[in-house]
Amino acid sequence: MASTKAPARSAWSGKWAFILAAAASAVGLGNMWRFPYLAAKYGGGTFLITYLVLVFTFGVSLLLLETAFGRKTGQSAIGAFKSFGKKYAFIGIFTSAIPFIIVPYYCIIGGWVTKYTAAYVLNGAEVVAGGDFFTGFISSNVESYFWMLLFMAATFIVVAKGVKGGIEKANLVMMPALIVMAVAIAAYTLTMPGALDGALYYLAPDWSKFSPELVIGALGQMFYSLSLAMGIMITYGSYLDKKSSLTQSVTRIGGFDLGVSFLAGLMIVPAAFVAMGSGEAVAEKSGPSLMFVILPDVFSGMGQAAGVVGFVFFLLVLFAALTSAISLTETCTSIVQDGAGWSRKKSLCAVIAFIVAMGIIVNSGYNLLSFVEPLGAGTTLLDFCDFLSNSVMMPIAALMTCIFVGWIIKPKTVADEVRLSGPFRAEKMWTVMVKYIAPVLVVVILVAYVAQQFGLFVM
Numbered sequence: 001m002a003s004t005k006a007p008a009r010s011a012w013s014g015k016w017a018f019i020l021a022a023a024a025s026a027v028g029l030g031n032m033w034r035f036p037y038l039a040a041k042y043g044g045g046t047f048l049i050t051y052l053v054l055v056f057t058f059g060v061s062l063l064l065l066e067t068a069f070g071r072k073t074g075q076s077a078i079g080a081f082k083s084f085g086k087k088y089a090f091i092g093i094f095t096s097a098i099p100f101i102i103v104p105y106y107c108i109i110g111g112w113v114t115k116y117t118a119a120y121v122l123n124g125a126e127v128v129a130g131g132d133f134f135t136g137f138i139s140s141n142v143e144s145y146f147w148m149l150l151f152m153a154a155t156f157i158v159v160a161k162g163v164k165g166g167i168e169k170a171n172l173v174m175m176p177a178l179i180v181m182a183v184a185i186a187a188y189t190l191t192m193p194g195a196l197d198g199a200l201y202y203l204a205p206d207w208s209k210f211s212p213e214l215v216i217g218a219l220g221q222m223f224y225s226l227s228l229a230m231g232i233m234i235t236y237g238s239y240l241d242k243k244s245s246l247t248q249s250v251t252r253i254g255g256f257d258l259g260v261s262f263l264a265g266l267m268i269v270p271a272a273f274v275a276m277g278s279g280e281a282v283a284e285k286s287g288p289s290l291m292f293v294i295l296p297d298v299f300s301g302m303g304q305a306a307g308v309v310g311f312v313f314f315l316l317v318l319f320a321a322l323t324s325a326i327s328l329t330e331t332c333t334s335i336v337q338d339g340a341g342w343s344r345k346k347s348l349c350a351v352i353a354f355i356v357a358m359g360i361i362v363n364s365g366y367n368l369l370s371f372v373e374p375l376g377a378g379t380t381l382l383d384f385c386d387f388l389s390n391s392v393m394m395p396i397a398a399l400m401t402c403i404f405v406g407w408i409i410k411p412k413t414v415a416d417e418v419r420l421s422g423p424f425r426a427e428k429m430w431t432v433m434v435k436y437i438a439p440v441l442v443v444v445i446l447v448a449y450v451a452q453q454f455g456l457f458v459m
């Protein structure tokens with residue numbers, strides 16, 4: 001039986017600090033460039049409704065599982081699983097490897113965002129527009145490393161200040177600012193000629209677009225967006241006091257993620273719709289090209305407001321990237337601290353050394369090691385790390401967690417922890433989700449995204 005003693009190493013100052021931090025970890029680059037693309041591709045409101053249903057069923061169920069599991073054990077992923085027997089430590093080790101793979105390449109992309117935020121001030125909107133600016137920057141032998149390291153430094157400084165002094169204070173500033181900027185840009189975008197047509201395309205359901213591919217796309221987006229199966233929620237749950245309601249907290253986290261994703265779509269889809277003329281054209285662009293090529297071109301056509309809108313937008317994205325990078329780095333630090341028994345300071349130093357070294361190696365895939373194409377022609381080391389962590393390891397980790405809780409230690413073990421802080425009226429539904437439905441959905445995500453990578457399935 002796991003120990004239920006409260007963790008001594010760190011603690012949130014209250015449930016709202018936890019909710020804000022967990023929501024901040026969920027709000028990241030996936031909300032900003034992948035959600036709008038999927039919404040545009042899959043019938044706007046049809047995708048929104050499907051995503052909403054999945055967040056408040058499948059998503060919130062797994063959030064509750066991981067958070068309660070972390071709070072019950074008072075440990076990060078390795079210690080949490082190991083506390084039920086050494087033979088289960090491999091699940092925690094596998095899960096704990098995921099943030100160590102993600103955070104180096106995430107900081108590379110964070111460096112791109114930092115560069116663009118500064119470029120709107122230093123270079124102007126016209127210089128930033130166009131694909132040549134982006135490709136020239138990421139392939140540079142010096143500049144791309146500088147901005148990556150600058151983004152890393154900002155992340156490490158916040159984590160070094162601790163849970164209360166660093167993470168809580170940073171989120172208290174960045175998350176409200178992110179919301180305000182998102183609302184402001186969305187409102188301004190909707191004043192552009194033709195933008196209301198784009199907003200209507202984004203909001204109105206087109207049920208002819210409903211398909212298995214839509215459901216799988218929404219499943220994958222929700223899974224990655226909520227920071228599931230990468231140890232973050234287990235770690236953050238381990239910092240939470242026994243009085244805070246877990247059911248209310250995870251529902252609010254899901255709502256926050258949904259709200260930011262919705263605002264991202266309301267910012268980007270109408271703006272891109274104006275520039276490209278149709279929803280289908282918007283749907284053809286996703287990932288870095290949408291963020292760093294298409295949108296700067298859109299902003300450059302806004303006249304005198306171009307520089308301001310571009311700067312505010314990328315500052316917003318920078319805050320979103322930072323909050324997620326901070327959560328990932330904190331999770332890595334907690335894993336090392338629990339696993340090695342080191343002090344927090346020593347653990348963070350080890351994590352910093354690893355992230356910097358791996359970041360340099362992965363970033364070299366765009367310049368010094370550009371000849372390495374691990375997933376086929378045109379792919380990079382970053383693409384490989386993203387595929388390995390997001391499309392392969394995260395679904396496997398979630399599957400093992402569901403089997404462990406649903407069939408080995410039994411759902412009641414975690415449900416008892418949930419009831420410590422309030423009634424658990426949805427326990428029966430949650431149990432069915434964890435034991436039967438969630439494992440099937442996770443396998444669907446795994447198979448679909450691996451098949452998509454190798455051209456066997458189209459989304």
